[in-house]
Amino acid sequence: xxxxxxxxxxxxxxxxxxxxxxxxxxxxxxxxxxxxxxxxxxxxxxxxxxxxxxxxxxxxxxxxxxxxxxxxxxxxxxxxxxxxxxxxxxxxxxxxxxxxxxxxxxxxxxxxxxxxxxxxxxxxxxxxxxxxxxxxxxxxxxxxxxxxxxxxxxxxxxxxxxxxxxxxxxxxxxxxxxxxxxxxxxxxxxxxxxxxxxxxxxxxxxxxxxxxxxxxxxxxxxxxxxxxxxxxxxxxxxxxxxxxxxxxxxxxxxxxxxxxxxxxxxxxxxxxxxxxxxxxxxxxxxxxxxxxxxxxxxxxxxxxxxxxxxxxxxxxxxxxxxxxxxxxxxxxxxxxxxxxxxxxxxxxxxxxxxxxxxxxxxxxxxxxxxxxxxxxxxxxxxxxxxxxxxxxxxxxxxxxxxxxxxxxxxxxxxxxxxxxxxxxxxx
Amino acid sequence: xxxxxxxxxxxxxxxxxxxxxxxxxxxxxxxxxxxxxxxxxxxxxxxxxxxxxxxxxxxxxxxxxxxxxxxxxxxxxxxxxxxxxxxxxxxxxxxxxxxxxxxxxxxxxxxxxxxxxxxxxxxxxxxxxxxxxxxxxxxxxxxxxxxxxxxxxxxxxxxxxxxxxxxxxxxxxxxxxxxxxxxxxxxxxxxxxxxxxxxxxxxxxxxxxxxxxxxxxxxxxxxxxxxxxxxxxxxxxxxxxxxxxxxxxxxxxxxxxxxxxxxxxxxxxxxxxxxxxxxxxxxxxxxxxxxxxxxxxxxxxxxxxxxxxxxxxxxxxxxxxxxxxxxxxxxxxxxxxxxxxxxxxxxxxxxxxxxxxxxxxxxxxxxxxxxxxxxxxxxxxxxxxxxxxxxxxxxxxxxxxxxxxxxxxxxxxxxxxxxxxxxxxxx
Numbered sequence: 001x002x003x004x005x006x007x008x009x010x011x012x013x014x015x016x017x018x019x020x021x022x023x024x025x026x027x028x029x030x031x032x033x034x035x036x037x038x039x040x041x042x043x044x045x046x047x048x049x050x051x052x053x054x055x056x057x058x059x060x061x062x063x064x065x066x067x068x069x070x071x072x073x074x075x076x077x078x079x080x081x082x083x084x085x086x087x088x089x090x091x092x093x094x095x096x097x098x099x100x101x102x103x104x105x106x107x108x109x110x111x112x113x114x115x116x117x118x119x120x121x122x123x124x125x126x127x128x129x130x131x132x133x134x135x136x137x138x139x140x141x142x143x144x145x146x147x148x149x150x151x152x153x154x155x156x157x158x159x160x161x162x163x164x165x166x167x168x169x170x171x172x173x174x175x176x177x178x179x180x181x182x183x184x185x186x187x188x189x190x191x192x193x194x195x196x197x198x199x200x201x202x203x204x205x206x207x208x209x210x211x212x213x214x215x216x217x218x219x220x221x222x223x224x225x226x227x228x229x230x231x232x233x234x235x236x237x238x239x240x241x242x243x244x245x246x247x248x249x250x251x252x253x254x255x256x257x258x259x260x261x262x263x264x265x266x267x268x269x270x271x272x273x274x275x276x277x278x279x280x281x282x283x284x285x286x287x288x289x290x291x292x293x294x295x296x297x298x299x300x301x302x303x304x305x306x307x308x309x310x311x312x313x314x315x316x317x318x319x320x321x322x323x324x325x326x327x328x329x330x331x332x333x334x335x336x337x338x339x340x341x342x343x344x345x346x347x348x349x350x351x352x353x354x355x356x357x358x359x360x361x362x363x364x365x366x367x368x369x370x371x372x373x374x375x376x377x378x379x380x381x382x383x384x385x386x387x388x389x390x391x392x393x394x395x396x397x398x399x400x401x402x403x404x405x406x407x408x409x410x411x412x413x414x415x416x417x418x419x420x421x422x423x424x425x426x427x
Numbered sequence: 428x429x430x431x432x433x434x435x436x437x438x439x440x441x442x443x444x445x446x447x448x449x450x451x452x453x454x455x456x457x458x459x460x461x462x463x464x465x466x467x468x469x470x471x472x473x474x475x476x477x478x479x480x481x482x483x484x485x486x487x488x489x490x491x492x493x494x495x496x497x498x499x500x501x502x503x504x505x506x507x508x509x510x511x512x513x514x515x516x517x518x519x520x521x522x523x524x525x526x527x528x529x530x531x532x533x534x535x536x537x538x539x540x541x542x543x544x545x546x547x548x549x550x551x552x553x554x555x556x557x558x559x560x561x562x563x564x565x566x567x568x569x570x571x572x573x574x575x576x577x578x579x580x581x582x583x584x585x586x587x588x589x590x591x592x593x594x595x596x597x598x599x600x601x602x603x604x605x606x607x608x609x610x611x612x613x614x615x616x617x618x619x620x621x622x623x624x625x626x627x628x629x630x631x632x633x634x635x636x637x638x639x640x641x642x643x644x645x646x647x648x649x650x651x652x653x654x655x656x657x658x659x660x661x662x663x664x665x666x667x668x669x670x671x672x673x674x675x676x677x678x679x680x681x682x683x684x685x686x687x688x689x690x691x692x693x694x695x696x697x698x699x700x701x702x703x704x705x706x707x708x709x710x711x712x713x714x715x716x717x718x719x720x721x722x723x724x725x726x727x728x729x730x731x732x733x734x735x736x737x738x739x740x741x742x743x744x745x746x747x748x749x750x751x752x753x754x755x756x757x758x759x760x761x762x763x764x765x766x767x768x769x770x771x772x773x774x775x776x777x778x779x780x781x782x783x784x785x786x787x788x789x790x791x792x793x794x795x796x797x798x799x800x801x802x803x804x805x806x807x808x809x810x811x812x813x814x815x816x817x818x819x820x821x822x823x824x825x826x827x828x829x830x831x832x833x834x835x836x837x838x839x840x841x842x843x844x845x846x847x848x849x850x851x852x853x854x
């Protein structure tokens with residue numbers, strides 16, 4: 001996708017405006033497409049409303065809105081129904097709603113320790129979810145993709161049975177992704193290099209699936225998590241967000257002025273290997289003092305307990321190990337408290353750097369931080385406030401994700417649905 | 428300006444598309460405005476062309492183009508004239524050109540060691556330039572603004588004499604800028620804090636100027652330098668650029684997908700204080716190991732020569748001191764060679780970090796790097812290639828600016844002209 005890949009987030013495209021990935025002359029067909037997209041985006045971001053209201057909100061003439069809504073009904077993307085007004089008097093008006101039943105998006109995350117498959121309906125409701133623990137690095141790409149394909153096939157079968165049609169599937173992986181070839185170029189956390197994951201998954205699922213196999217895209221897990229987090233705060237007026245995902249590695253998804261920042265070739269957001277202290281620990285990448293050696297999951301566990309401690313047992317669910325760590329912190333265990341303190345400082349250090357570079361309004365801490373971050377959030381905020389050059393930390397608010405480990409899969413499903421919102425007539 | 432400040436660069440807005448800072452319903456007037464802007468942008472980016480060609484390039488109907496061009500002629504922004512075709516046969520066609528004579532933009536840079544005032548005509552031609560050396564930190568805000576106001580008044584008088592009308596003036600400063608209040612919040616390199624520079628300049632110039640005083644904006648020097656650098660490569664297909672300005676401090680201007688990245692409150696690009704090595708030198712900001720203590724102007728001079736060396740003499744022009752440094756490097760002076768080597772490595776280290784975060788296609792090194800950078804560019808590139816996580820350094824090319832120290836003032840003038848391109852009818 002490279003230079004032309006733009007992911008606009010959270011706001012309806014203005015009517016009559018071309019989507020930013022389609023430069024060139026504007027004709028009637030493209031204006032129609034853009035207006036269909038604008039109506040869809042409005043219903044998603046601002047909820048059900050009457051045709052008159054849609055006309056008022058978009059500035060489009062009422063007859064145009066009537067014709068657009070009729071087309072969207074035919075496409076199975078919206079339906080018209082009575083307003084549900086509790087206790088209201090008088091005749092209820094007819095509202096246009098998103099039709100969540102027919103179309104869905106699938107998100108699949110291959111993480112260091114699990115595979116997660118989920119589907120979201122057009123209105124964002126979760127309609128399928130399944131997660132299996134898996135030691136992905138140890139299993140290797142072939143076995144992991146075998147397992148993933150089985151679970152995707154199960155998902156497709158279930159969706160088919162319910163009459164839901166998947167618009168697309170996005171695979172989330174913790175590494176550098178070449179989106180054009182749908183390849184994982186380098187994912188040190190799971191030990192993968194140059195794996196053409198979309199092709200591999202397509203071949204495997206093709207044999208097993210009952211339903212239709214939708215288009216498969218691949219994206220970086222932290223970028224997809226940022227999409228999901230941004231969907232959570234849609235409509236709040238925030239346009240600049242930094243989402244940090246803490247797992248074995250540390251990834252970032254950057255939203256700048258309402259758009260996912262991908263960079264020239266989609267490689268942006270690689271923050272895990274920021275060299276913050278050349279005198280510190282060696283990293284999986286072969287260098288020293290990378291940020292993820294200071295604040296990644298392995299770092300906090302290693303700081304908090306010796307090697308034989310059950311907290312390091314990969315056979316236990318990660319959530320349980322983090323709950324254990326949390327319990328120790330609450331009980332005041334000195335080594336745990338010191339570990340959290342150290343990680344909080346180093347997390348704040350890197351966040352301050354990124355806040356200086358990007359000036360986000362909101363920093364969301366996701367992944368493992370969701371499970372333990374409230375124990376050190378104040379310390380993190382303090383470090384950020386103390387270090388950022390702009391006054392009052394550039395107005396930046398650091399908060400914890402409410403999605404946690406499921407964010408990447410959620411974001412994958414959102415991205416698949418995004419194609420429907422961008423080009424409703426092609427769905 | 429805050430959340431709504433968007434600087435679109437280098438490409439004509441697509442016809443019928445609203446400028447991104449004007450959400451809401453599209454009406455005839457806004458479509459007309461957008462189309463005027465599209466024609467202006469096309470002429471700037473792609474050169475003079477016939478009305479038929481404009482219609483073909485924008486997808487607008489020919490009668491619409493005729494009417495748009497007529498309005499732009501009335502506004503004094505374009506003129507129609509014969510094509511200059513050397514050796515061509517047949518009747519020359521009529522081309523629409525930008526009219527560079529009537530309207531210009533003014534850029535004023537207050538740097539650590541000089542004040543620079545310049546004006547660019549609508550087509551980017553420099554029509555005024557004057558630079559005076561000034562020890563800004565030592566002089567302090569009041570005296571510096573007095574000097575600046577005198578030179579701005581001289582510029583306005585000269586432009587007025589030539590019948591040129593300034594559309595705006597942008598003041599470039601090396602620090603954190605609150606654009607909404609046109610205030611320098613914090614500029615450690617020149618020791619300014621909370622100086623309302625636009626108001627101060629307006630008051631001072633108001634007394635002295637012959638011509639009309641245009642609107643005054645304030646922006647960060649590195650961001651404006653990035654605007655100027657991006658204008659240089661306009662049309663080359665590059666949409667993601669990082670511009671690093673090396674002076675006493677180190678600043679960055681980031682272009683993401685053709686737009687200047689400002690962040691939530693315009694504070695983005697503060698890269699000088701990235702904490703790259705806590706064990707290294709103290710910084711003006713009070714901490715240790717900030718990037719600018721490793722690669723800023725003071726760092727390279729200190730590494731290259733002892734305190735009594737004339738290279739440190741602020742009474743000499745900076746260019747001459749850098750030429751001296753360069754001569755020593757060419758002569759193989761071991762201390763100078765080692766200093767350059769050290770700075771090259773540390774520059775590469777920070778660039779690799781920023782390339783991982785932003786994935787730019789091009790990194791431009793401006794400011795003092797322009798004068799000495801060719802002596803270490805290979806080493807910088809090597810470090811970046813070795814450290815960036817994405818394959819082949821994410822496709823990133825590191826090059827030297829051709830503008831050097833004048834880039835910020837150039838960018839200021841470009842930004843002032845940008846208002847004319849965005850809203851031709853208001854100029």
